[in-house]
């Protein structure tokens with residue numbers, strides 16, 4: 642598991658506690674959660690938490706840590722993700738992302754957030770990364786949430802074996818399904834895989850879903866998915882092939898909040914210089930989405946604008 646984000650208002654209805662799993666079946670070039678892409682545990686250093694105490698110095702037996710004037714440098718070619726330095730850090734500035742968690746213990750912990758869920762119509766969301774990479778965990782987690790009386794949503798990119806996606810979503814009250822790009826070649830160029838499996842898995846889920854039990858989510862990425870032809874094509878697919886199963890289509894405006902995460906991981910971000918969309922551009926994309934055939938009242942735009 643990667644982490645739990647509490648008080649989230651962007652991962653389904655109401656106030657939610659979102660569990661992020663580590664490892665994804667896609668590698669979107671704009672990914673806003675880069676820590677979740679790799680299946681492997683990863684060490685990160687958070688400068689704002691570091692008090693410069695030096696407790697981590699000398700802890701690493703692999704020579705992967707250097708206490709430089711600019712801060713703690715991690716040599717990722719040497720780091721074995723053993724977590725010793727994170728355990729030695731008194732400030733939580735070094736953190737090993739990707740530690741195993743049991744579904745029952747996690748659900749018991751999340752049940753403490755129930756007052757927030759009850760006052761807002763919220764619940765728990767299993768996100769990623771991609772939950773379908775661990776279908777047995779996702780299935781058990783959702784079932785136990787329901788048994789505990791917690792509304793549970795699964796956020797999936799839909800890429801992966803049909804049985805795994807289906808099993809991961811089987812006990813969810815709500816599925817948040819990402820559809821990013823209708824053109825197969827562009828989808829491959831942007832995410833590393835074509836979209837045939839993503840579209841087919843969406844059809845299969847929609848066939849069995851209750852009306853409104855699927856929310857589609859599309860990131861509006863400047864220079865990539867934020868094109869009228871893409872929104873119109875996705876709209877035609879949603880209206881024509883998913884029907885009443887879709888209760889809502891969310892268009893998520895690009896933001897740059899993840900830039901710091903890329904920096905912490907020591908990675909370049911392909912969209913570091915991209916600018917936010919203007920509100921007029923987003924309105925144009927919303928109109929294009931409606932031209933595809935989805936009722937305008939089911940299309941919602943969220944996120945930052947220039």
Ligand code: SF4
Pocket residue numbers: 684700701702703704705706715719720721722723724725726727737
């Ligand atoms: S996680 Fe382990 S191997 Fe990696 S830097 Fe820390 S102590 Fe060294």
Ligand code: SF4
Pocket residue numbers: 690691692693694695696697698713729730731732733734735
């Ligand atoms: S132990 Fe933690 S707080 Fe202390 S110097 Fe190392 S990273 Fe910073």
